[in-house]
Amino acid sequence: xxxxxxxxxxxxxxxGLSKQMPTYCGGLGLLAGDLLYSxxxxxxxxxxxxxLYKKGHFYQKINAGEQQELPVHxxxxxxxxxxxxxxxxxxxxxxxxxxxxxxxxxxxADVPVIFLDTDLPENSAEDRTxxxxxxxxxxxxxxxxxAVLGIGGVRMLNALGFESLSLYHMNEGHSALLAxxxxxxxxxxxxxxxxxxAVKKRCIFTTHTPAPSGHDKFEYTLxxxxxxxxxxxxxxxxxxxxxxxNMTLLALNxxxxxxxxxxxxxxxxxxxFPGYHIESITNGVNSKRWTSEAFKHLFDRRLPHWQDDPLQxxxxxxxxxxxxxxxxxxxxxxxxxxxxxxxxxGFDYDFFTxxxxxxxxxxxxxxxxxxNIERLKGIANSLxxxxxxxxxxxxxxxxxxxxxxxxxYEVIKSSDDRLRICYLENYDMETAMLMTSGVDLWLNNPKxxxxxxxxxxxxxxxxxxxxxxxxxxWWIEGCIEGVTGWAxxxxxxxxxxxxxxxxxxxxRDKEGRSDKNDPDMEEAESIYLxxxxxxxxxxxxxxxxxxxxxxxxxxxxxxxxxxxxMVKQYVVNAYNTxxxx
Numbered sequence: 001x002x003x004x005x006x007x008x009x010x011x012x013x014x015x016g017l018s019k020q021m022p023t024y025c026g027g028l029g030l031l032a033g034d035l036l037y038s039x040x041x042x043x044x045x046x047x048x049x050x051x052l053y054k055k056g057h058f059y060q061k062i063n064a065g066e067q068q069e070l071p072v073h074x075x076x077x078x079x080x081x082x083x084x085x086x087x088x089x090x091x092x093x094x095x096x097x098x099x100x101x102x103x104x105x106x107x108x109a110d111v112p113v114i115f116l117d118t119d120l121p122e123n124s125a126e127d128r129t130x131x132x133x134x135x136x137x138x139x140x141x142x143x144x145x146x147a148v149l150g151i152g153g154v155r156m157l158n159a160l161g162f163e164s165l166s167l168y169h170m171n172e173g174h175s176a177l178l179a180x181x182x183x184x185x186x187x188x189x190x191x192x193x194x195x196x197x198a199v200k201k202r203c204i205f206t207t208h209t210p211a212p213s214g215h216d217k218f219e220y221t222l223x224x225x226x227x228x229x230x231x232x233x234x235x236x237x238x239x240x241x242x243x244x245x246n247m248t249l250l251a252l253n254x255x256x257x258x259x260x261x262x263x264x265x266x267x268x269x270x271x272x273f274p275g276y277h278i279e280s281i282t283n284g285v286n287s288k289r290w291t292s293e294a295f296k297h298l299f300d301r302r303l304p305h306w307q308d309d310p311l312q313x314x315x316x317x318x319x320x321x322x323x324x325x326x327x328x329x330x331x332x333x334x335x336x337x338x339x340x341x342x343x344x345x346g347f348d349y350d351f352f353t354x355x356x357x358x359x360x361x362x363x364x365x366x367x368x369x370x371x372n373i374e375r376l377k378g379i380a381n382s383l384x385x386x387x388x389x390x391x392x393x394x395x396x397x398x399x400x401x402x403x404x405x406x407x408x409y410e411v412i413k414s415s416d417d418r419l420r421i422c423y424l425e426n427y428d429m430e431t432a433m434l435m436t437s438g439v440d441l442w443l444n445n446p447k448x449x450x451x452x453x454x455x456x457x458x459x460x461x462x463x464x465x466x467x468x469x470x471x472x473x474w475w476i477e478g479c480i481e482g483v484t485g486w487a488x489x490x491x492x493x494x495x496x497x498x499x500x501x502x503x504x505x506x507x508r509d510k511e512g513r514s515d516k517n518d519p520d521m522e523e524a525e526s527i528y529l530x531x532x533x534x535x536x537x538x539x540x541x542x543x544x545x546x547x548x549x550x551x552x553x554x555x556x557x558x559x560x561x562x563x564x565x566m567v568k569q570y571v572v573n574a575y576n577t578x579x580x581x
Contacts, residue, residue, distance in 0.1 A: 005045055005164055006045045006046055006047035006111075006112065006162055006164065006165065007045045007046075007164050007165060007166045007167065008044065008045060008046040008047070008165070008166070008167045008168075008169060008575060009046070009047050009049060009153075009154075009157055009162070009165050009167070009168045009169065010032070010035070010036065010039075010046055010047065010048045010049065010169045010171065011048075011049045011050070011149060011150065011153055011168065011169065011170055011171060011175035011178055012028070012029065012032040012048070012049075012050050012171035012172070012174075012175070013028070013029075013050065013051070013134070013135075013145075013146075013149060013171075013172060013174035013175065014028055014029030014032065014050065014134055015029050015032050015033050015036070015048060015050040015113065016029040016030035016031075016032065016033040016034075016429060017033045017036070017103060017105070017113065018079065018429075019428060019429040019430045020074065020078075020079060021074070021076075021079055022053065022056030022057065022072045022074060022134075022428075023050060023051075023052070023053050023056070023115070023134070024057075024134070025057045025134055025135055025359075025393075026358075026359050026393075027453075027454070027455055027456070028171070028172060028208055030285075030429070030432075030455065031171075031208075031261075031283055031285075031455055031563075032048070032050075032171050033286075033289075034284070034285050034286035034289060034290075034455075034563040035171075035563055035566065035567055035570075036048050036105055036111050036113065037105055037107065037111075037286045037288070037289060037563070038286055038562075038563040038564050038566070038567045039105075039107075039111055039567055040105045040106065040107025040108065040109055040110065040111040041107040041108055041288075041308065041564065042107075042108070042564065042567055042568070042571075043107075043108045043109040044109070044111075044567065044571065044575075045109075045164075046111055047111070047112050047113070047114065047157065047162060047165075048105075048111065048112070048113035048114065049113075049114045049116070049149070049153040049156070049157065049175075050113070050114075050115055050116070050149070051115065051116050051117075051131045051134075051145060051148065051149055052076060052080070052101055052115035052116060052117040052119075052131050053072075053131065053132065053133060053134045054074075054076060054117075054119060054131070054132050055071045055072055055132045055133045055136075056071070056072030056074070056133070056134060057072070057133070057134040057135060057136075057393075058070060058071070058072065058133075058136075058393070058396065059071065059072045059426055060393045060425050060426040060427070061425060061426070062405065062409070062423065062425045064409070065405060065406040065408075065409030065410065066402070066405075066406065067393070067394055067402050067405050069396050076101065076115075079103065080101040080102060080103050080115055081101065081102045081103070082099070082100075082101055082102075083099075083100040083101060083102050083114075083160065085100050085156065085159040085160050086098060086099050086100070086120075086159075087100075087152060087155040087156050087159050088155075089147055089148055089151050089152040089155070090227070090228060091127070091130075091144055091147060091148075091226055091227070092225060092226060093228070094124070094127065096118055096123055096127045096130070096148070097118070097120050097122050097123055098116050098117065098118055098120075098148060098152045098155075098156065099116070099117040099118075099119075099120055100114055100115070100116065100117075100156050100159075100160060101114070101115040101116075101117055102114060102115070103115065114153070114156060114157070114160065116131060116148055116149065116152055116153060116156060117131050118130040118131045118148060119131060119132065130144050130145055130148055131145065131148060135395070136396075139218055139219075139222060140222060140226070142216065142218075143218050143222060143223065143226050143227075144226055145174075146174050146175070146176075146177055146216070146247070147177055147226060147227050149174060149175050149177070149178075150174075150175045150176060150177030150178035150179075150180070150181060151177050151178065151180070151181045151227065151230070153175065153178055154168075154178050154181040154182060155181070166202065167202055167203070167204065167574075167575060168182070168202055168203050168204075169203075169204050169205075169206070169570075169574075169575075170203065170204070170205045170206065170251050170255070171206050171208075172206065172207065172208050172209075173205075173207070173215060173216055173246075173247035173248040173250070173251045174216065174247065176205075176247045176248075176250040176251040176254070177227070177230075177247075177250075178203075179199055179203055179250065179251065179254035179255075180227075180230050180231050180236070180250075181230070182199045182202065182203075183195055183196065183199050183230075183231050183254075184230050184231055190232065191231050191232060191235050196239075196254070199254055200253075200254055200255060200256045201256050202256075203251075203254055203255040203256065204255050204256065204257040204258070204259075204574045204575075205251040205252065205254075205255035205257070205258045205259075206258075206259055206260075206261065206281075207248060207251075207258065207259075207260055207261075207269055207278070207452075208261055208452050208453075209452050210265060210268045210269065210272065210449055210450055210451075210452055211363065211450050212272075215246060215247065215248040216246075216247040216248070217241075217244045217245065217246050217247070218244060218245045218247075219244055219245075220233075220236075220237070220244065220245060223236075223245045236250075238253075239253045239254060240253070248273070249273070252273060252276050256577070257279065257573070257574040257577070258276060258277065258278045258279065259278065259279040259280055259281045259573075259574070260278055260279070260280045260281075260452065261280070261281065261282065261283045261452050261453040261473075262280060262282045262283065262452065262453040262473045262474045262476070262477065263280045263282060263476065263477060264449065264472065264473065264476050265280060265449075265451075265452045265453060265473065266278050266279060266280030267280075268449045279573065281566060281569045281570060281573065281574075282453065282474055282477060282561070282566070283453040283454075283455050283458070283474060283561070283563075283566060284455075284458060284560075284561045284562040284563040284564070284565055284566035285455050285458045285459050285462065285561065285562060285563055286562070286563045286564075287306070287307065287310040287313070287462060287558065287562045287563075287564065288307050290433065290436065290458075290459040290462050290463075291437075291462045291463060292327075292330075292331040292334075292433065292437035292438075292463050293330075293331075294326075294327040294328070294330035294331045294437070295327045295331070295437070295462070295463050295464065297327070298319065298323055298324070298327045299313070299316075302315075302319055302320075302323070303315055303316065303319075309564070310558065310559055310562040310564050310565070311559055311565075312559075313462075313554050313555060313558045313559035314555050314559045315555065316551050316554035316555040316558070316559075317551050317552065317555040319551055319554075321544065321547045321551075324464055324547055324550055324551060325543075325547055325550075327464070328463070328464055328465075328550065329349070331437040331438045331463060332349065332353065332438045332439070332440070333349055333438075334434055334437075334438055335353075335389070335434045335435060335437070335438025335439065336348070336349055336353075336438070338424075338431075338434050339389055339422050339424060342424060342425075343422040343423060343424055343425075344422075345387075345389070345420060345422035346420060347387050347389075347420060347422070348385070348387070348420075351384070351385040351386070351387045351420070352384055352385065352386055352387065352440050352441070352536060352539050352540065353386075353387040353388075353389065353438070353439045353440045353441070354369070354386065354387070354388050354389070354439060354440070354441045354442075354443050354468075355388075355389050355391075355435045355436070355438075355439030355441070355442055355443065355460075355465075356369070356388070356389075356390050356391075356392075356443045356444070357389075357390070357391040357392050357424075357427055357431070357432060357435050357436075357456060358392050358444070358446075358456065359392055359393060359394070359395070359401070360392045360393065360394040360398075360401040360402070360404050360405050361394065361395065361398055361400065361401040361404075362400045362401070362404070363446055363447045363450045364445075364446045364447075365445050365446065365447060365520065366390065366392060366404050366408070367404050367407045367408060367411075368445045368520060368523060368524050368527065369388070369443060369445075369524065369527050370407065370408070370411050371520060371521065371524035372524060372525075372528070373411055373414065373419075375528050376419060376528065377416070377418065377419050379528060379531055379532050379536065380418040380419045381418050382532075383531075383532065383536040383537060383540060384536060384539075384540040385417070385418045385419070385420070386418070386419050386420070386531075386536075387420045387421075387422075388419070388420070388421045388422075389421075389422050389423075389424060389435060389439065390408050390421070390422070390423045390424070391423065391424040391425075391427040391431055391432075391435060392405075392427050393426075393427055405423070408421070408423055409423065432456070432459065433459075436456060436459035436460040436462075436463060436465065437459075437460070437462075437463035437465065439460070439465055440465065440539060441465065441466060441467070441468055441535065441539075442456065442457050442460035442465050442466070442467045442468070442469070442485075443467075443468050443469070443527075444456065444457055444467060444468075444469040444470065444475070445469065445470045445488055445523065445527070446470055446472055446473070447470075447519070448470060448471065448472040449472055450472070451470070451472035451473035452473060453473045453474045454469075454472075454473040454474055454475065455474070457469060457474070457475060457478070457485075458474065458478075458557065458558070458561040458562070460553070461478070461484070461553040461554065461557035461558045461561065462554065462558040462562075464550035464551065464553050464554050465550070465553065466484060466485035466486070466549050466550065466553050467479070467484070467485035467486075467553075468485060468486045468487075468488060468527065468530055468531075468535065469485065469486075469487065469488060470487075470488045470523070471487050471488070471489075474561060475487070478556075478557045478560075478561060480552070480556065482534065482549070483549065483552045483556070484549070484552050484553050484556050484557050485549075485553070486530045486534060486535060488523050488526045488527055488530070489523070489526045490519055490522040490523035490526055
């Protein structure tokens with residue numbers, strides 16, 4: 001933590017830095033971690049800021065299909081270094097002490113990460129819990145956390161001696177109170193338009209969700225009770241919304257550069273917030289972190305320097321077929337062994353295996369492939385055995401998500417030798433690595449346009465695993481039909497680029513039939529048809545064609561959808577304007 005020369009502060013409510021550190025929930029935190037790891041490799045002068053969650057999000061235990069949420073137990077001081085500095089944040093009129101803990105990401109440059117902790121003896125029993133649980137509690141708990149992150153984060157960086165900061169990057173709206181702290185630092189009580197413009201020049205904002213529920217909104221009575229009048233009430237209501245404080249709107253009004261995380265998401269965000277100019281920088285994953293050991297060894301032998309320059313993966317099209325297949329067999333064997341040990345799955349190394357792992361919630365439609373289980377069994381009986389592996393947590397308050405988990409477990413009871421299904425509980429970074437590298441096909445079927453980007457399919461592509469996905473988020477950009485994977489077609493989407501004649505949309509037109517009154521039924525049928533007509537015949541009967549698809553996933557998608565490219569775009573499009581380059 002010696003380097004205080006960082007010029008960019010990156011704030012994120014969650015950060016996925018290590019599988020041993022449960023300071024993340026899902027894709028938002030893993031993406032943030034990937035960005036910082038790539039920043040270290042690219043020698044970017046950046047510092048990360050987040051909260052220290054001593055009880056994590058939750059540990060998922062499933063009993064007879066019922067999700068149970070248990071506290072996460074981990075020793076944070078095994079991974080983080082206590083720093084001597086403390087600051088205070090006023091919450092409900094009380095002075096709440098905040099401790100700093102440090103973590104260093106090693107690369108071509110060291111990237112420091114600051115974890116903020118209120119679990120201190122000088123704080124009240126309640127205030128000690130503010131940073132305990134990620135996305136826990138009620139609105140009051142949430143805004144207290146966001147005050148510690150945004151307001152406390154700025155103060156802590158100042159106390160730690162990060163005096164060269166030019167830019168504050170807000171990863172989602174949770175940290176938008178940092179902009180208010182910057183506004184208030186003049187100390188006069190009044191905020192001029194010139195001060196607002198000065199703050200805007202120092203802030204960028206990345207929004208990650210098109211779902212309205214994903215944008216935090218708080219009643220102003222609660223806001224002023226928690227944080228006080230850090231800026232004049234009239235000014236805050238102009239910046240954050242008349243009725244309630246909308247954290248996304250606050251970030252939009254106090255940032256000079258705003259982006260969504262895929263081209264489509266940028267467009268959708270622009271419609272959600274008309275009048276704001278919202279760019280797009282499509283997400284990417286860290287190639288070193290998400291390539292399995294088997295493929296790392298292959299790339300190290302055949303594609304020198306790929307770790308420093310993922311664009312070298314373009315040459316994967318020329319890898320020997322037998323070496324690609326051998327690497328995949330090794331990765332698949334690890335997943336199968338894990339599934340058999342943890343879930344008593346009875347999986348076979350040679351059977352076609354499909355993976356689905358996302359947060360279990362309604363719009364992600366995790367059980368879409370199970371819509372017509374008899375249809376799926378028929379495909380398995382006629383073309384070859386199918387193995388389905390599911391994983392993912394439902395938010396503790398998401399009754400629909402929990403019901404979807406129960407649905408999977410109900411179907412597991414009816415599985416047989418030709419259709420085998422298992423659920424891997426407590427989805428985390430380790431399980432994600434096993435699944436995205438070990439399945440034969442990655443399934444993703446959110447209801448458009450609610451997918452901002454998605455990154456799990458990018459991880460799969462780094463391991464030669466094609467996707468069967470709804471055309472939303474990144475897949476609109478990454479799908480080349482029959483080359484990098486396949487599109488799920490239906491009333492909410494159409495075939496991806498270079499689609500072949502004979503698609504189900506064409507078939508429906510010829511037959512004069514449509515299931516558009518039930519998009520789920522229509523898109524489930526698309527999944528079955530793609531499996532039946534294209535995917536499984538290729539997997540089981542045309543080995544050369546299948547490995548060609550695997551290599552295309554790497555050479556076309558992994559070489560582009562990586563965080564090295566993503567960070568370079570942030571530098572060129574957003575950071576350089578503040579760094580004066």
